[in-house]
Amino acid sequence: MWTYEKKLMYPVKVSTCNPTLAKYLMEQYGGADGELAAALRYLNQRYTIPDKVIGLLTDIGTEEFAHLEMIATMIYKLTKDATPEQLRKAGLAEHYVSHDSALFYNNAAGVPFTAAYIQAKGDPIADLYEDIAAEEKARATYQWIIDQSDDPDLNDGLRFLREREIVHSQRFREAVEIISEDRDQKKVF
Amino acid sequence: MTHEKTPFRRSFTPFRGLYDPCPPLLKKTYVVPPNLFIGFQPPDFPQFSAIDALKTGTLWTPFYDYYDNPYKK
């Protein structure tokens, strides 16, 4: 089970009312390499991965939900109090006519989230390599959003999230090493 | 935190064709993040203070890589 703490993982701030940036951030909300996909990918793979790395998948998967909440907070703050006209100018008219300013799991281009974004092959190496790739793709996506953003407070939060991808990738690489070790072989001697 | 030149960037010059309409980018850069070079993390890795760890996004100083738009003038 999970319980809730009434706090963000990192203090999210944004400097300006800028719905265009909110649109870009939807890539990390409901996009292929976004935080929702990450959380669902790792928590689902837990059930069939070797015991030695279940803890890691559980903890990183849980952290991804904390990241999802940070992205949601950024989108919320960037669109809060924006008028329909401001949303239209930001390219969010199509979003508005379906959702008003409600958040929704779609990517920056408005494509809705699909489970086809994630993989579960059941093969531990295949799944961990997928996870490493997912972290590098999410890191790259944060870089491209930072490149498009001129909001210093927002970029501060995005840099935090980008750095987390680096650490997660490191841990998944270590997980590959752990499950590759020939421990049974050692016991023979 | 330090925002100096990071060792975690590489660049290349894309081939320039005669009929490429955009003014050429002299350098196309990409990131080679710290996790590529560290291997299995050894014990007693250097750490940031708690508040700097939060600010940078990692407890471990060797994993820190500040990112900014490389094309910004």
Add this chain to the structure above:
Amino acid sequence: MTHSLSKEYYRDLEEIQAVDFVLFELALYLDTHPTDSQAIKQFNQYALYSLKLKTAFESLHGPLRFGTPNRNEKVWEWSQSPWPWQV
């Protein structure tokens, strides 16, 4: 919620965020280094410190963790204080 939050709220919250962040980082490290007793010792120190900070925070600013006692016998405090995306 219409009341605005004090500077202390943000300062106290950030202190907790920093301490919990160290816990997250140490937990991921220990997931792949489960026999590093030095890291376990540091994790335990921060875990106790986090508990202390959260208890103090909750007495000043309202509930942070699910399942801590509701101090006010007449009002359910969990839904009184603002939510993380609002502050």
